[in-house]
Amino acid sequence: MKRELLYSILIIFLIILQLTIKVLLPDIGLVPDFLLIITIISAIVGGRKQGMIAGFFTGIIQDVFSFGSFGVYTLLKLLLGFVFGFMETHFFRENFVIPPLTVFLGTLIQEFLVILLNENLIFAVNYFSVLIEVILPLAGINALVGFIFYVFYYYYDRAGGQV
Numbered sequence: 001m002k003r004e005l006l007y008s009i010l011i012i013f014l015i016i017l018q019l020t021i022k023v024l025l026p027d028i029g030l031v032p033d034f035l036l037i038i039t040i041i042s043a044i045v046g047g048r049k050q051g052m053i054a055g056f057f058t059g060i061i062q063d064v065f066s067f068g069s070f071g072v073y074t075l076l077k078l079l080l081g082f083v084f085g086f087m088e089t090h091f092f093r094e095n096f097v098i099p100p101l102t103v104f105l106g107t108l109i110q111e112f113l114v115i116l117l118n119e120n121l122i123f124a125v126n127y128f129s130v131l132i133e134v135i136l137p138l139a140g141i142n143a144l145v146g147f148i149f150y151v152f153y154y155y156y157d158r159a160g161g162q163v
Contacts, residue, residue: 055081
């Protein structure tokens with residue numbers, strides 16, 4: 001119960017942070033997708049079920065606050081939480097390289113699928129320029145933030161979940 005409440009508060013804080021960064025700092029180019037990061041880290045640490053639950057809730061929250069096709073982020077985050085949940089038993093938690101690489105890969109997959117699933121973007125986008133100018137830098141930023149999140153999560157979990 002305590003862990004679920006902490007996750008809920010964290011998700012609410014992260015969506016508020018994600019939405020306000022662009023407003024407070026309008027000159028900033030890219031904002032990390034905190035909800036994708038928390039979904040992928042939850043999946044690789046907690047497995048498929050936890051990844052799907054995190055993906056479902058973070059996807060719904062992002063769909064509510066984004067302007068586009070409703071349900072796209074819910075579907076994608078749910079799918080990514082499920083897929084990356086298979087990694088739970090396949091890496092050592094002390095390995096701090098796997099989570100950022102997984103977040104990098106998850107960002108690439110999500111952003112390409114957002115373009116493909118959004119009927120307004122599918123034919124209007126130059127995929128190569130979007131890849132170079134937006135998707136790869138965003139994936140790098142998300143991987144860096146994912147590394148930081150994972151380090152905090154790892155030491156929080158090692159301390160027995162006590163703050």
